[in-house]
Amino acid sequence: MRPDIAIVLAAGLGKRMRPITDTIPKPLVRIAGKTLLDWGLDSLAAAGVGTAVVNVHYLPEQIVAHVAARRAPRIVISDESDRLLDSAGGIVKALPELGQQPFYILNADTFWIDHGPLNLRRLALAWDAAKMDILLMLADLHQATGHCGSTDFLVAPDGALRRSKGDPAGLIYAGAAIIHPRLF
Template sequence: SLDSLAQAGVDKAMVNVHYFPEQIVAHVAARRAPKVVISDESERLLDSAGGIVHALPELGGAPFYIVNADTFWIDSGVPNLARLALAWDAAKMDILLMLADLQSATGHSGGTDFLMAPDGVLRRSKGDPTGLIYAGAAIVHPRLFADAPAGPHSLNAYFDAAVAAGRLFGTVMHGHWITVGTPDAIPLAEAAVAAALAESPSAFTELTSAFTKSK
């Protein structure tokens, strides 16, 4: 995820830590791009939205990416975070989600999350198998959190509020999406990466290069 952000030109990333925080801090300490600022949740895990609210003073007033730590993807063509930025329109969007279809996913054991209209507006799929999966990356405008409470709470409430206001949008990623949210998903992810490298040995070259050149 951090490599994808570096490739998209992001120069600073907030990384929240809770479980074994020292390991995460040590792991990201050597990075130059993006520069990592630690958001310490070691005393209390704040959940997806609570963590954002906690980090807002560092994030500033401009729209920002959010990227889940347990997902990554293999781009096909234009990098997906760049495509997300190109699709962003602050005048009509509060949140823009990166989405994946079930056929392009590895390690996902659930159903779909959203249905997308031709103009990109999203609504909950409510189990519809023709829907799309939230791929764990988004652009969010900080105004969404203007009256947000401190403490642990989920982004799902903000997704629903944006749906109700007609301001939740999506764009479908190009490539292969991989989630490693459970131990059982790790061998599936490894197999998907091996298959991608066998098909195209340069599949991860650009990401590796973006990190190496930044050192």
């Protein structure tokens, strides 16, 4: 089953991108003529996602104005202006909008370029709600651009993940996942 809803984590402060983010939120930084946020929302739309919950905190009015004209996916704002809730807290706050079925999670500050089958659709094909609470999209460190740091996970033959502790054979988290709300 392919999720029809997603949360896009767009509430962060963007401290590592200062001074660029002194006046605009990181999700509105443009890469190749398109905002980081639009890279993610366009990927969701291409994968057939009908609704995206976008959480906001830092300079929220800019993100709200930016997404107002979008037609696909439909945007629902989860406002964290009063207090930054971090990733899990932002998801918990948005759970009433996300419903009881598995949903995508996208970081608003990462993007990928699909070659062939859409990565989000491939992720959905691998999803098995009977066996999984969460499924992460991973990438080879050597195929990533702009990633600072080491690897995140090693994949066992059965697909189970464990922290790589920087092992060069590991993979990096690519900023997208499918999660079942029962995890919360």
